[in-house]
Amino acid sequence: MIGLLRGKLLIKQPPDLLLDVNGVGYEVQASMTTFYDLPELHQEVTLYTHFVVREDAQLLYGFSSQTERELFRHLLKVNGVGPKMALAIVSGMSPLEFNQVIHAADIARLSRIPGVGKKTAERLVIELRDRLPKTDVSDSIHTPTTSSVPSVSASDEAINALLALGYKPAQASQMIAAYEDQGLSVEDMIRQALRASLK
Numbered sequence: 001m002i003g004l005l006r007g008k009l010l011i012k013q014p015p016d017l018l019l020d021v022n023g024v025g026y027e028v029q030a031s032m033t034t035f036y037d038l039p040e041l042h043q044e045v046t047l048y049t050h051f052v053v054r055e056d057a058q059l060l061y062g063f064s065s066q067t068e069r070e071l072f073r074h075l076l077k078v079n080g081v082g083p084k085m086a087l088a089i090v091s092g093m094s095p096l097e098f099n100q101v102i103h104a105a106d107i108a109r110l111s112r113i114p115g116v117g118k119k120t121a122e123r124l125v126i127e128l129r130d131r132l133p134k135t136d137v138s139d140s141i142h143t144p145t146t147s148s149v150p151s152v153s154a155s156d157e158a159i160n161a162l163l164a165l166g167y168k169p170a171q172a173s174q175m176i177a178a179y180e181d182q183g184l185s186v187e188d189m190i191r192q193a194l195r196a197s198l199k
Contacts, residue, residue: 002026002060006046012038014161014190015087017062019045028062031072032091032161032194035187037064050076052083061087071095071132078127085115088165092194099132112198114166155180158189 005028007021014035017028028047030038039045047062048069061083063069068090075086089098092113101109102125110121155176162172175193184192 002049002051004046005049005060005062006044009039009041009043009045012041013157014186015091015164017047019047026060028060029087029164030062031068031087032165032187032190033068033094034062034064036191038187059083063090067095071098074128074131075124078124080120080123084166085113085120088114089116091165092198102128102132105129109198114168114171154184154186154189157186158193161186161190162193 005019005021005026007019007026009017010020010025011018012035014032015029017030017038019026019028028049030047034047047064048066049063050061050069050072052059052061061069061072063072072086072090075081075089076083081089093101105125107118107121107125110116110124111118116124158176158179159169159172162175163169167175175197176189178196179189179192
């Protein structure tokens with residue numbers, strides 16, 4: 001299993017990354033929380049990874065912290081939760097926030113995550129509240145580490161990222177529309193839109 005990658009960041013188009021690790025290019029799907037922590041292109045980055053093998057694909061998912069990857073793995077053990085939904089959940093809130101939502105049994109907030117209906121939200125609470133610690137979580141809410149000026153297509157990139165997380169086109173466009181004229185980076189737009197949608 002591939003558990004960690006350290007290499008040069010060649011492409012970052014949420015949620016997809018391309019890492020050059022000693023001349024080998026690894027395609028990785030990263031959580032939005034991880035995207036906020038990424039360096040500029042052609043800089044070195046270290047990602048904790050989870051390797052998924054399916055009949056039709058071999059996929060790598062990348063995270064900036066072991067705590068985030070651990071949450072992703074906990075989510076995959078829940079009946080009915082696949083990698084796409086797990087990535088959407090991890091992208092929408094930090095491990096600390098997720099733990100608080102689970103222990104508070106906040107079904108309404110969980111149900112606002114794309115692909116998570118009421119029954120799935122209830123299942124998440126039932127199956128995870130005894131597995132997740134109430135206080136022993138080192139992650140806090142991540143803040144962006146870059147302040148790049150968005151390109152003309154920044155809003156389109158942000159919308160595409162939300163589509164990849166499971167949001168519908170009209171919903172994704174509406175979520176990003178409120179931030180198009182604020183001069184935000186792609187990562188900032190996505191972060192603000194996700195946080196607003198889950199309130």
